[in-house]
Structures are given as structure tokens and as C-alpha cells.
Amino acid sequence: MDKNLLFKRMLLFGVAIVLGVLISIQYKTQQKVIEQKQISNDKAAALSNLVSKTKAQVAALEKEQHELLKEVEKYRNQPGATSPEIKQNIDNIGILSGETAVDGPGIHIEIDDTKVIQFVLYDQLTEIVKTLKYAGAEVIEVNGQRIGTNSYIVNSGSNILVNGVPITRINGTHWEVEAIGNQEVLRNYIQIAIEPYMQYNEGLKISVVSQIVHLSSVQQKDLSLAKSIE
Amino acid sequence: MFAARNWKFLVAVSLLVVGILLMYQLKTWSKTNQNSEGQQNTISTLVQYSFEAEKLQTENQKLKDEMEKYQKGADAELVANQRLIRAKQVAALTPIEGQGIRIVLEDSKRPVNDAENVNTYIIHEQYLQEIVNALWSAGTEGIAINGHRMTTHSDIYCMGSVMNIDGEVEPSPYTIEAIGDIQKLNGAMAGVESFFLRISKESGIGYKRESAQNLNLPAGKFPRYKFAVPSKEGS
Numbered sequence: 001m002d003k004n005l006l007f008k009r010m011l012l013f014g015v016a017i018v019l020g021v022l023i024s025i026q027y028k029t030q031q032k033v034i035e036q037k038q039i040s041n042d043k044a045a046a047l048s049n050l051v052s053k054t055k056a057q058v059a060a061l062e063k064e065q066h067e068l069l070k071e072v073e074k075y076r077n078q079p080g081a082t083s084p085e086i087k088q089n090i091d092n093i094g095i096l097s098g099e100t101a102v103d104g105p106g107i108h109i110e111i112d113d114t115k116v117i118q119f120v121l122y123d124q125l126t127e128i129v130k131t132l133k134y135a136g137a138e139v140i141e142v143n144g145q146r147i148g149t150n151s152y153i154v155n156s157g158s159n160i161l162v163n164g165v166p167i168t169r170i171n172g173t174h175w176e177v178e179a180i181g182n183q184e185v186l187r188n189y190i191q192i193a194i195e196p197y198m199q200y201n202e203g204l205k206i207s208v209v210s211q212i213v214h215l216s217s218v219q220q221k222d223l224s225l226a227k228s229i230e
Numbered sequence: 231m232f233a234a235r236n237w238k239f240l241v242a243v244s245l246l247v248v249g250i251l252l253m254y255q256l257k258t259w260s261k262t263n264q265n266s267e268g269q270q271n272t273i274s275t276l277v278q279y280s281f282e283a284e285k286l287q288t289e290n291q292k293l294k295d296e297m298e299k300y301q302k303g304a305d306a307e308l309v310a311n312q313r314l315i316r317a318k319q320v321a322a323l324t325p326i327e328g329q330g331i332r333i334v335l336e337d338s339k340r341p342v343n344d345a346e347n348v349n350t351y352i353i354h355e356q357y358l359q360e361i362v363n364a365l366w367s368a369g370t371e372g373i374a375i376n377g378h379r380m381t382t383h384s385d386i387y388c389m390g391s392v393m394n395i396d397g398e399v400e401p402s403p404y405t406i407e408a409i410g411d412i413q414k415l416n417g418a419m420a421g422v423e424s425f426f427l428r429i430s431k432e433s434g435i436g437y438k439r440e441s442a443q444n445l446n447l448p449a450g451k452f453p454r455y456k457f458a459v460p461s462k463e464g465s
Contacts, residue, residue: 008237011241012237012240012241012244015241015244015245015248016244018248019244019247019248019251022248022251022252022255023251025255026251026254026255029255040269043269044269044272047269047272047273047276048272050276051272051275051276051279054276054279054280054283055279057279057283058279058282058283058286061283061286061287061290062286064286064290065286065289065290065293068290068293068294068297069293071297072293072296072297072300075296075297075300075306076306076310078306083307083310086307086310086311086314087310089314089317090310090313090314090317091460092455092460093314093317093318093321093323093452094317094321094460095455095458095460096321096323096381096382096383096452096453097317097320097321097322097382098382099317099320099321100460100461101460101461102458102459102460102461103458103459103460103461103462104457104458104459105457106457123356126359130385133383133385134385134387138453138455138456138457138458139458144278147382148382149320149321149322149380149381149382150366150370150371151366151382152362152363152366152367153363154363154364154367159274161367163281164281164367165277165278165281166274166277166278167274168274169271169274171271180457180458181457181458182456182457214461215458215461218285219285219288219289220320220321221320221369221371222316222319222320223319223320223326223371223372224371225328225329225330225371225409225410225411226326226327226328226371226372226409226410226447227326227327227328228315228319228324228325228326229324229325229326229327229446
């Protein structure tokens, strides 16, 4: 037989086998995808349902808190009941622990890592918080998480947790850091110490806006093992 | 001539089919990945809402407890004083005692050659920060480093071969004391200490961890606020 013809036939045979294998893989994959899609859709629906329920629960609890606060304040503010000094002390100490919601002049920092290859890393986030503290920030919040007495920023697998709450998203995160303090000083520190480094090394764009900020409170756990010795 | 052309045509068609199949396969894979990404993001959102709900539940329970005290005829002044004491405790403004763990980190005592990097032999702020973060995440109730109680405003900065802790210069060794559940604190440290054990072996950095039944931590400092004021809107 012609050697060239034999080669061609062998090649054609090879291509036919590859084609057959590929079609069979594709068929199997498709079957699996259909099955998984059904399971995945069920899961997604259940998850989405749970998110809606939890969101509604949060809204209901916020409403309940509003009502409770109104009631409690009536007792607290009875004439001669609580000295304004004690109330002020509790509120001021709460600024330190994080239990008092606060307002004040400050800055709003935004970093969007949804459109870049390199995500914001946990040590970069720690550096931002640290720089703000060094610049004299009195109160700091990261994506709604108030930095209080026992706050921490850690890596957990591919997630960055702030106060134990996962902040990162798989396809990038819109980071929002807010701080109360001297606006000019805070702004300068971020623009000099953080912005060039992050933009140059990581291509991350940071926007810093001076504004009046409102920072929410964070509930601290009561001491249970430690005994106060005062 | 025809056979050759026919053969070429068949190969071309086959390759085209292979190409289309590969493309389709790739698309299927990427779709599956997108679905799982979407689900993970939903889980992340769910965890955030759950934390928020838990926080609100705790806050509301405290308000209910306070209201119950008033309704049972408790003196508002007394309740306010109890709230003040608690506020000081959770802000780390009272000295505390209890069981916990003690970790000591120390600069290496090995002589350093000119060719070596001196940074390998000293304690850095990141080391202390890593330990402090691990301890908070394990639910510690109070931390002090070289006798400085950690509060919201505490920070640790390297200043050459010494450390600035809470505004004061501290040389090595660094003693971190944490009050809390000994088992949980030791567990959290076990997760991060492989690094410290390695540098201890390689560079002679001192690392020691021990459980302690009675630790005493001082009160933290209360700062003067110039800009932040309690919000009238509430939490």
C-alpha cells in the first residue's frame, strides 16, 4: 500500500477517534451540567430566600430597637433620674469601645478592586487602618464594621474578615473606609503614605473625600472570664 | 486529485468540529464557575446579615433587660451606674484579672555578620500584630503588651530595633498577656505559631508560649475626643 495513503488514513482514523472521545465527553459533561444546574438552582433559590428572610429580620430588629430606645429613654431621662454627667460619660466611653454611634468631620475612602487583577490584601487593609490611627483618626469603620476595642482584620482562606464578618467578594470588593478626625491630616496621610504605593504597585485607584461621616456602633461582649479589679 | 481534496476537506471539517466542541466545553466550565462565584457571594451577604441580626438581637435584649429593671422599680441612677461600670469594662478602662496565656517574643541574641540582614534577627510590628489579631479572633477579653493594655486606639509601630507601643518606647523582649479561654487562645496561637517556631530555629528569635491561671492586666488609656460626638440618630 502507498505509504502516504496509509499515513492519511491513520491520521483520519486518529482524528475520528479524538472527535468521538470529545463528543462523548461533551455529552457526559452536558448531562452533568444539567443535573448540577438543577441542584445549583435549588440551592441558589434556598440561599436567596434565606438572605431575604435575614434581611427582613434585620429590618424588624432595627424597628424594634427604635421603639425600645424610645421607651428606655423615657425612663433614663426622668427628671432627676440619671445625671447628665453619667449619661455623657457612658456615651463618651462608648466612642472608645465602639458601642456609641458617632458623627463628625472625617474622610470617606473608596477602593474598587473589581476591575483589577490584584485584589486588596489583608495586610494592605491593616496598613490603611494603621495609617489612619497614626494620623489621629478618632473612629474608624471598614465596610460598615466599626473598629472597636477587640476588632481584628484577618485572612480566612480567600476571605478577609473584619470583626469576624467576611467582607471580600469573589469577583472583587468595593471597599469603603470611613474615619473621623482632622480631615486635612487624614487626607494627607492617605494620599502620601497609601495612595501612591497602592496605585503604583497594584493599579488600585483610591478616592478620598472629606465629609461629615456617621459611623454605626458595634456591640461588645460582656466580660465573662475576666474579673474587673476596680 | 479528488481523493486528496476530499481528504483535506474531511480533516478541515473534523478540526472545525473539534474547535467548536472545545469552545462549547470551555463555555460550560466557565458558566459552572460563575454560578459557584455567585453562590459564594450570596453566602458572604448572608453571613453579613446574620452578624447584623445577631448584633441587633443582643442590643435589643440589653434594652429589654434595662427596661425590666426600671419596671420593677429599680433606681434609674443605679441602673445608669451599672451601665457606666460595664461601659468601662468593655472599653478596657478597668484593670482585670483572670486565666489566659502569656507569649514572649525576643530579639535574637546571635551575633550578626556584616553580610547578614539584621532585620532577620529582630522582632517586627507585624509579628505582634499577627498575634494580637489571632487572640482577638479567639475571643480574648483583654490584651496587654509589656504592661500596655490594648484599646481601640492602641497601636504598635517599629522604631528601628525598638517598638512604640501605645506611645511609649519598648525594647525587646515583648510579653503579650491575654485573658480568656485558655484552650481557645492556645488553639488560635497554634494556628499562627509555625512561623515563629521557624524563625526561632533559623534566626534564634525567642518565642515562648505558656498558660497562666492568674494574669493581671492594667486599665487602658482614655483618649480626648476632639472631632467625634455621640450621634443623635442612634446606631
